Amino acid sequence: MREVAVVSFAQSVPARRADEFNEVELLMPVVHQAVADSGIPKGEIGFTISGSCDYLAGIPFAFVSGLDAVGAWPPITESHVEMDGAWALYEAWVRLQHGDIDSALVYSFGKSSLGPLTDVLSQQLDPYYLAPLWLDSVSVAALQARAWLDAGHSEEEMAEVVSASRRAARSNPNTQLAGDPDLKELLAQPYLVDPLRRHDCPPIGDGAAAVVLAVGDLARSVSERPAWITGIDHRIEPHSLGARDLASSASTREAARRAGVGRGPVDVAEVHAPFSHQVPIVAEALGLDGGVEVNPSGGALAANVVMAAGLVRIGEAAARISGGSATRAVAHATAGPALQQNLVCVLEGDKR
Amino acid sequence: MSTSAGETRVPVMEAPNVLEFPFSRSTGPVIGAFMTALRDEAKILGATTATGKVIVPPLEYDPETGEATTGLVDVGSSGVVTTWAWVREPGPKHPLAKPFAWALIKLDGADTALVHAVDAGSPDAMSTGMRVTAHFKPEREGHIRDIECFVPSSGSAGGESGTPSGGVRTPEEVFSSGTAPNEGSADASTGQADEAPGPVRKISTPIELVYRFTAGRATSRFVRGLLDFKILGQRCPSCTKVYVPPRGSCAKCGVATEEEVELPTTGTVTTFCVVNVPFYGQKIKIPYVTATILLDGADIGLFHLIQECEADEVHMGMRVEAVWQEPENMVPGLEAIQHFRPTGEPDADYDTYKEHV
Known part of the structure; x- marks a missing residue:
């Protein structure tokens, strides 16, 4: 395997409604910053890939015009996944293993504020049995939350996750929800879709994120402390909700095993769990022990730019490595209803 | 590492945007x-x-x-x-x-x-x-x-x-x-x-999703300009090409376009087609001509109609000018221009638009 590292990461400040900017205007400063911070001239980047979903803003083939933010001239090698940018990063990592190019730009963007997000996401479900019921994304998460509660957990645990997320988010400028909420007050809030309260659900946010990957000596030459990807894997479970154990995440567990999470101590983990009950489900499946710092950014409960939030987890974890405050980090991204598909990425800094 | 999305707030135009997928499976x-x-x-x-x-x-x-x-x-x-x-x-x-x-x-x-x-x-x-x-x-x-x-x-x-x-x-x-x-x-x-x-x-699985469409800053300024009978483009700071309609970015250089350029209403037909096919929702009597018009001073063509001449008279290099809607019929969009019509000037020299065909 070729050594591949995250050498730069940029993100926009998520906004509840970024009406002043079209998707290109939203994305462009972020791409520019990631490329500038990488130290690699734009024209020398070997591969460009994005992750986004045209359904979010209701603009078919929006990902094609998203390329305007990059400047695809002279013609570039480019790809796109209709998924979170974390999966675009996976494809870029695979592409870099081919050996003929040494760097890649990965970006993602989403403007969920323009559409009925929870209905839009219902249309990713099985088109015969589920989408015609308009089973919305909050309700899917609520079905999972109940299954998790029934497996021996409590709503207090969910409130604790929310409270920890809000507190962590106070030191992160790129979040939407920060604070220090009292557990009793959280539990006194009305349900949105039982057993979920509004604060158990992620905020809606518009934004963008970008990462530059580089291999071996190039990464060492442009970055003082590259965040090496030492393991990466993604796994998917059956689509049918009734065919899965919703209270745990078998696909996260398998991806974590294959990515080698357990091969060493973990300093910090960034998990992409948009709903409160999903944080402990994912943390358990990753095999993290109680000493691991989970979501120092606040996680997806504090800011959730759909299609970018997973890539942001990798970027945040890499920033902890590059900044020197962590030696080994785990980043997780999810896609599909109720944690159907999960990606796990292990990042490490050079020993010093 | 973050970039602020910008400081100045511009009134952004917005319209409903309904997507329907009347599919059967x-x-x-x-x-x-x-x-x-x-x-x-x-x-x-x-x-x-x-x-x-x-x-x-x-x-x-x-x-x-x-x-x-x-x-x-x-x-x-x-x-x-x-x-x-x-x-x-x-x-x-x-x-x-x-x-x-x-x-x-x-x-x-x-x-x-x-x-x-x-x-x-x-x-x-x-x-x-x-x-x-x-x-x-x-x-x-x-x-x-x-x-x-x-x-x-x-x-x-x-x-x-x-x-x-x-x-x-x-x-x-x-x-x-x-x-x-x-x-x-x-x-x-x-x-x-x-x-x-x-x-x-x-x-049958009909899907209807109601979105908002927001034009963003550049397009909003362009549309507001049309309502003032002005055609506003933007110049790329890197390659200096002028985009109209502007999208706030140069697709070629991948940089933001800020400098605004007011363009004249005259231009040259770079290519065109004669529409002879009737279709649902057609508003204009066939045959009619749609064309790419390179406005004088612009570097990208604008799509619009050519009228006030016979369809078979339209040709590459033809000089045309915009005909605005009557003020009472003004609409926020490219229909603010009714159509383009021949100016009667001699044809433009091919070298002036050869990069655009």
Whole structure:
């Protein structure tokens, strides 16, 4: 395997409604910053890939015009996944293993504020049995939350996750929800879709994120402390909700095993769990022990730019490595209803 | 490492944007049989697997093994709630208009659970492990919503139909066992279409999603300019090319375009086509001409109509000018310009627009 590292990461400040900017205007400063911070001239980047979903803003083939933010001239090698940018990063990592190019730009963007997000996401479900019921994304998460509660957990645990997320988010400028909420007050809030309260659900946010990957000596030459990807894997479970154990995440567990999470101590983990009950489900499946710092950014409960939030987890974890405050980090991204598909990425800094 | 999305707030134009996908979907043998049994027999079918399980709702392939499922069996129309969620404010597309529960329901005889709505009146009436029974619509079309909802089963034993009945069937047996024996009855000449709709081969799944469309800064300024009878472009700071309509960025250089350039209403036809095909919603009498017009001082062509001349007079290099809408008919969009018309000037020299053909 070729050594591949995250050498730069940029993100926009998520906004509840970024009406002043079209998707290109939203994305462009972020791409520019990631490329500038990488130290690699734009024209020398070997591969460009994005992750986004045209359904979010209701603009078919929006990902094609998203390329305007990059400047695809002279013609570039480019790809796109209709998924979170974390999966675009996976494809870029695979592409870099081919050996003929040494760097890649990965970006993602989403403007969920323009559409009925929870209905839009219902249309990713099985088109015969589920989408015609308009089973919305909050309700899917609520079905999972109940299954998790029934497996021996409590709503207090969910409130604790929310409270920890809000507190962590106070030191992160790129979040939407920060604070220090009292557990009793959280539990006194009305349900949105039982057993979920509004604060158990992620905020809606518009934004963008970008990462530059580089291999071996190039990464060492442009970055003082590259965040090496030492393991990466993604796994998917059956689509049918009734065919899965919703209270745990078998696909996260398998991806974590294959990515080698357990091969060493973990300093910090960034998990992409948009709903409160999903944080402990994912943390358990990753095999993290109680000493691991989970979501120092606040996680997806504090800011959730759909299609970018997973890539942001990798970027945040890499920033902890590059900044020197962590030696080994785990980043997780999810896609599909109720944690159907999960990606796990292990990042490490050079020993010093 | 973050970039602020910008400091200046510009009034951004916004319009509703409705996406509709009026699709129908072919159902295949297994889902088609499920839908046919729902419609004709008010029964719920599961798919049997080589490992001896019953998957509900049925699939063509076992998600655990990837093997084809082996047949279809009736499962009970009652079952046990394995998890549930209470919807306090139903949306207009949800199965029930009043507060209801979503539930995963393991029907009697099934090994996997089905998602549907439960009409229980109150979340206090819901619990994991409770028994519920399907309530079928009286008029059914072969669709998952032929099950109107589930309701809590009456009596402590709860519900009807404890065990599957009738053994394993093939899709063909399901297709021929209901009230609809005639495949191919779509042929209206048989005169039997109403009585015998035939097996369910497809379902209708209309999708309507209502979005807002926001124009962003650059397009908003362009559209506001049109309302003032001005055509505003933007110049790329890197390659100095002028974009119209501007999108706030240069696609070639990948940089933001800030400098605004007011363009004249005159330009040159770089290419064109004569529309002879009538289509639904057509507003203009055919034949008519649409053209790419390179406004003087712009570096990208604008699409618009050429009128006030015969279609066969339009040609490359023709000089044209914009004809604005009357002020009372002004609209926020490119229709603020009614069309372009010939100026009568001599044709532009080919070298002035050869990069744009």
